[in-house]
Amino acid sequence: xxxxxxxxxxxxxxxxxxxxxxxxxxxxxxxxxxxxxxxxxxxxxxxxxxxxxxxxxxxxxxxxxxxxxxxxxxxxxxxxxxxxxxxxxxxxxx
Amino acid sequence: xxxxxxxxxxxxxxxxxxxxxxxxxxxxxxxxxxxxxxxxxxxxxxxxxxxxxxxxxxxxxxxxxxxxxxxxxxxxxxxxxxxxxxxxxxxxxxxxxxxxxxxxxxxxxxxxxxxxxxxxxxxxxxxxxxxxxxxxxxxxxxxxxxxxxxxxxxxxxxxxxxxxxxxxxxxxxxxxxxxxxxxxxxxxxxxxxxxxxxxxxx
Numbered sequence: 001x002x003x004x005x006x007x008x009x010x011x012x013x014x015x016x017x018x019x020x021x022x023x024x025x026x027x028x029x030x031x032x033x034x035x036x037x038x039x040x041x042x043x044x045x046x047x048x049x050x051x052x053x054x055x056x057x058x059x060x061x062x063x064x065x066x067x068x069x070x071x072x073x074x075x076x077x078x079x080x081x082x083x084x085x086x087x088x089x090x091x092x093x094x
Numbered sequence: 095x096x097x098x099x100x101x102x103x104x105x106x107x108x109x110x111x112x113x114x115x116x117x118x119x120x121x122x123x124x125x126x127x128x129x130x131x132x133x134x135x136x137x138x139x140x141x142x143x144x145x146x147x148x149x150x151x152x153x154x155x156x157x158x159x160x161x162x163x164x165x166x167x168x169x170x171x172x173x174x175x176x177x178x179x180x181x182x183x184x185x186x187x188x189x190x191x192x193x194x195x196x197x198x199x200x201x202x203x204x205x206x207x208x209x210x211x212x213x214x215x216x217x218x219x220x221x222x223x224x225x226x227x228x229x230x231x232x233x234x235x236x237x238x239x240x241x242x243x244x245x246x247x248x249x250x251x252x253x254x255x256x257x258x259x260x261x262x263x264x265x266x267x268x269x270x271x272x273x274x275x276x277x278x279x280x281x282x283x284x285x286x287x288x289x290x291x292x293x294x295x296x
Contacts, residue, residue, distance in 0.1 A: 031280055034287075037233055038252035044139040046131040050149065054127050057153055061160060062120065 100125075108172035116163050127156055130173070133254065134180055140237060140249045141184040151187060155180045170263060177256070177264045181246060188242070236286040244279035251276050 074080065103111055103125045111129075115122035134152045142148045158179050166175055237245060250261045258276075262269045 030284060034280055034284055035252050037229070038248070039255070041230060041233060041253060043132070044136045044145075044148070046135050046152070047145075047149065050131060050152075051127065053149075054131075054153060054156060055124075057157065058123060058160070061157055 109168050112163070112166055112172050113168070115160070116166070123156075123160055126159065126172075126176075130156075130176055133173075134176070137177065137249060137254055138180055138184055140234075140245065140253065141188060143234070143238060147187065151180065151183050154183055158183070171260065173256075174260050174263050177250070177254075177260075178266075181264055185242070232287060236283055239286050240279055240282060243275055244282060247272055247275045248279040248283065252280075 099119065100121055103114060103119070103122055106114070106125075108126070108129065111122045111125050115126065131152060134155055135148055138151045138155075139145070139148045142151065155176065159176060162179075166172070237249070240248065246265060247261055250256045250264060251258070256264070258269055258272050261276075262272045265272065267275075
């Protein structure tokens, strides 16, 4: 009779391949459980006044942008001057 | 006229909305804010653990999106691009905070006026009060204990549920590295949580 020496089966040496009663690997079960726990972490959402704050910031950003564009345009066109404040209408108009 | 523009924008894809913003339609910015504000809060809170800092970062992210709108190209998904900006901002804020804490460590002990004193951060306490369940609190704490590289991939994958490809683009790392980092991060997280596989299951 030819008795084969039982070999160390590398398949079962890997804990991923050991199945529990439900036929699933306890290692992957544990990973899946962790993934589920991470997925069910409470969602952090924006506060109700966030939109209002953001709109204010954005409006400031637009103002700054317009100022930057105007200044750049004025720098390019050196001959153009913005109108000065009219101090005395009688001397300016008549 | 304005109402119909907003209605049209609502029906557009993220990338189309961005194109409108690039073409000067400022209402498109509101749509982008509306679509991404909660996702960004949820993502950035895992970095700051503080609602105030988180909100500042989200606001700054949106302003950067607007300022650099012309550098966005449709080869990438808009969400990927926005997450990249948010992640870079979070990292630089984290570095700044680390530098600040280093300064406080080097206080001169011989100088009685230079003694360190503890400041109770009430905002953190308030944030933690929001999470009533112990397991949630433990998990949040464990996430904070992960190193930066591990935390960012696990938050993007398991909390934000992005694809490996998107995470690879956002973090600027190879797909293989992303996968191995996620795997190692999960193992480390389990170790931190003490959530080892029960010996009785073997």
